[in-house]
Each structure stands twice: as structure tokens, then as C-alpha cells.
Amino acid sequence: MKESNSSTRRGNETLRIAGVLAAALCIAIASGCATPRVVEEESQTVSKAHARRDLGIDYLSSHKTAMAIRELRASLQEDPSDPRTHLWLGEAYRRKRENEQARKAFEKAATLAAEQEDIQVEQDARLNLSGLLSQMGRHAEAIPHCEALATDPTFTSPWRPLSNCAWARIQLGRFDEARANLEQALEFFPRFGPALLNLGILEAKQGHNLAAAVALDKAIASGRLNGSGRTEANFRLGEIFVALGDREKAVAHFRAAVEMGPTLEWGSQSQAYLDLLH
Numbered sequence: 202m203k204e205s206n207s208s209t210r211r212g213n214e215t216l217r218i219a220g221v222l223a224a225a226l227c228i229a230i231a232s233g234c235a236t237p238r239v240v241e242e243e244s245q246t247v248s249k250a251h252a253r254r255d256l257g258i259d260y261l262s263s264h265k266t267a268m269a270i271r272e273l274r275a276s277l278q279e280d281p282s283d284p285r286t287h288l289w290l291g292e293a294y295r296r297k298r299e300n301e302q303a304r305k306a307f308e309k310a311a312t313l314a315a316e317q318e319d320i321q322v323e324q325d326a327r328l329n330l331s332g333l334l335s336q337m338g339r340h341a342e343a344i345p346h347c348e349a350l351a352t353d354p355t356f357t358s359p360w361r362p363l364s365n366c367a368w369a370r371i372q373l374g375r376f377d378e379a380r381a382n383l384e385q386a387l388e389f390f391p392r393f394g395p396a397l398l399n400l401g402i403l404e405a406k407q408g409h410n411l412a413a414a415v416a417l418d419k420a421i422a423s424g425r426l427n428g429s430g431r432t433e434a435n436f437r438l439g440e441i442f443v444a445l446g447d448r449e450k451a452v453a454h455f456r457a458a459v460e461m462g463p464t465l466e467w468g469s470q471s472q473a474y475l476d477l478l479h
Contacts, residue, residue, distance in 0.1 A: 250280035258289055261296070269293045284313035284322045291329060300337050307333060324356055331365045340369035351382075360386040364396040371403055379403055394425035398434055410441050417441075432462035436471045443474070452478055 257272030273290040276283070291306030307330040314323035327346045334343035347362035347369070356362070367382035380403060386396040397420035404413035417434045420426055426434060435458035442451035451474070458471035 250276045250283060250286070253279065254283065254286045254289065257286075257293070261289065261293055266293055266296050270297070282313060282317075284310045284317060284319055284326070287313060288322055288326050288329070291326070291333075295329070295333060300333060303333055304330065304337070320355060324350060324353070328362060328365070331362060331369075335365065335369045335372065338372075340372045343369045351385075358390075360390040360393045360396060363389070364393065364399055367396070367399050367403070371399065371406065376403060376407060392419075392423045392425060394420045394423040394430060397423060398426060398430055401434065401437060405437065405441060410445055414438060414441050428461055429465055429467070432458045432465050432467040432471075435461065436467040439471060439474060443478075448478060 253272050253276035257269045257276060260266075260269035260272060270290065270293045273286055273293060276286045277290070280286070287306050287310035291303045291310060294300070294303035294306055307326045311323050311326035311330065314320075314326060327350055331343045331347035331350070334340070334346070344366055347365040350356045350362035351359050351366060353359075363382045363386035367379040367386065370376070370379035370382065379399075383396050383400045383403065386393060387400070390396070397416050401413045401415075401417035401420060404410075404416055417438050420434050421431055435454040439451045439454035439458065442448075442454065455471040455474045455478070459468050459475065462468035463472075
């Protein structure tokens with residue numbers, strides 16, 4: 202009888218352990234099945250975010266800035282941690298001249314990229330931020346960003362941040378430092394149009410009109426200025442030739458500025474000069 206009770210107890214214990222193991226197996230299987238579903242859902246969310254980001258970039262390349270902003274913001278609702286989306290959103294805001302929104306987006310892109318060790322995006326964000334801050338008149342804040350890039354051995358085009366640093370320092374009246382930045386930039390890339398344009402501006406500010414004219418001519422000839430840059434270079438050449446008393450050359454450069462950028466600030470100012478010279 203005792204043996205029978207003992208056998209019964211052993212049988213019950215075996216069944217209890219088997220039940221626990223079966224429950225544990227069910228949990229393990231359930232956990233194993235749940236994990237791929239979570240990963241799949243996360244992957245789908247990220248893919249959707251990237252698809253909307255890429256669509257926003259396409260809109261931006263087609264100059265549909267408002268549509269680009271809509272898609273890029275929608276992308277961030279899906280995945281707010283993507284630094285590349287913040288970077289492109291900053292560029293879209295910059296093109297719309299919503300500078301404060303652009304600044305916030307570039308700063309967010311730089312911060313997230315640094316955390317994720319995305320060096321390319323962090324560098325692009327800092328470069329854009331340095332230019333934007335100077336454009337906003339916040340020149341002193343721009344300098345740390347362009348200096349960090351200029352001294353970064355992994356950054357492949359140091360002449361760009363050097364030129365940005367020079368521009369900020371010109372605006373702050375720190376001409377010797379600006380000249381040093383420009384000399385270094387042009388040592389790296391002698392035909393870098395923005396650096397030559399900035400050098401021309403610096404020379405003119407220091408009263409070196411002939412040297413300024415040479416630098417501005419080289420900037421235009423470099424073929425590496427955008428339409429706004431070419432318009433500004435011609436306007437500044439026109440001003441120099443007015444100061445030098447060469448009316449013919451002044452008129453020629455003012456006309457070139459008007460033709461290149463009739464709706465730009467430099468084109469409008471050139472037209473005002475032409476009206477006075479005729």
C-alpha cells in the first residue's frame with residue numbers, strides 16, 4: 202500500500218514537472234515567434250520612413266520645396282532618430298528661408314549623427330550649419346563648426362569650412378585670421394570659387410582694389426560659383442571700377458550682374474548703379 206502511494210506520488214510529481222516544462226516550452230516558443238514579428242514591424246516602420254525621406258529628397262531636387270518638407274516631416278514621424286532626414290529637412294527649410302527651423306534641423310542632424318557615429322552626415326550638417334549661422338548674422342557661433350571640420354583629417358574638402366570660417370571672420374573684422382583661412386583654403390584648392398570671392402571681398406575691405414579685382418576675376422573664371430556668387434562677384438567688381446574711375450568696366454560688370462541675377466539683391470543693386478551711371 203505504501204509502495205502504491207509512493208508510486209502515485211512519484212507519478213504525480215512527474216506529471217507536474219512535465220507540465221512545467223511544457224509551459225516553459227510554450228513560453229520559449231511564443232517568445233521566439235514574437236521576436237521576429239517585432240523586428241519585422243520595426244523594419245517596416247524604418248523602411249516606410251526611408252521611403253518617405255527619399256521621396257522628400259526627390260521633391261527637393263525638383264524644387265518642390267513645400268512637398269519635400271511635408272514628406273520629410275512625415276518620415277520623421279515614422280522614425281525621428283534618422284539624422285539624414287533631419288539634414289535634408291534643414292536644407293529644405295533653408296531654401297524656403299525659414300532659417301531658424303533650418304538651424305534646429307541641422308543641429309539635430311549633427312547631434313544624432315554623432316551619437317550614431319555617422320561621420321558623413323555629421324560633417325555635412327556642421328558644414329551647412331556653419332554657413333547658415335553666418336547667413337543669419339551669428340558669425341561667432343559659426344566658427345566652431347567650420348573649425349572642427351577644417352581640422353578633421355577625415356573631412357575630404359577642408360577648403361569649404363576654411364572659406365566659411367574666413368567669411369565669418371571678415372564679418373567680425375578679424376581680417377588677419379580670415380586671410381590665413383583663405384590662404385590655406387586656396388593652397389588646398391587654388392580654383393575654389395567661394396574662397397576667391399571671399400578673398401576679393403577681404404582685399405576690397407582693406408582698400409586693396411587692384412588685388413580685389415584680380416581675386417574676383419579669378420572667382421568668376423573658376424567656374425565654381427553658383428548664379429548668386431557670380432552675380433555678387435560682378436557687382437563687387439563694378440563697385441571697384443567705380444572707385445577706380447573706370448566707368449566702362451563698371452558698367453560692363455553691373456550689366457553682367459543684372460543679366461545673371463535680375464531678381465537677386467546683387468542684381469537689383471547693380472541696376473541701381475546702372476541707373477545712376479546713365
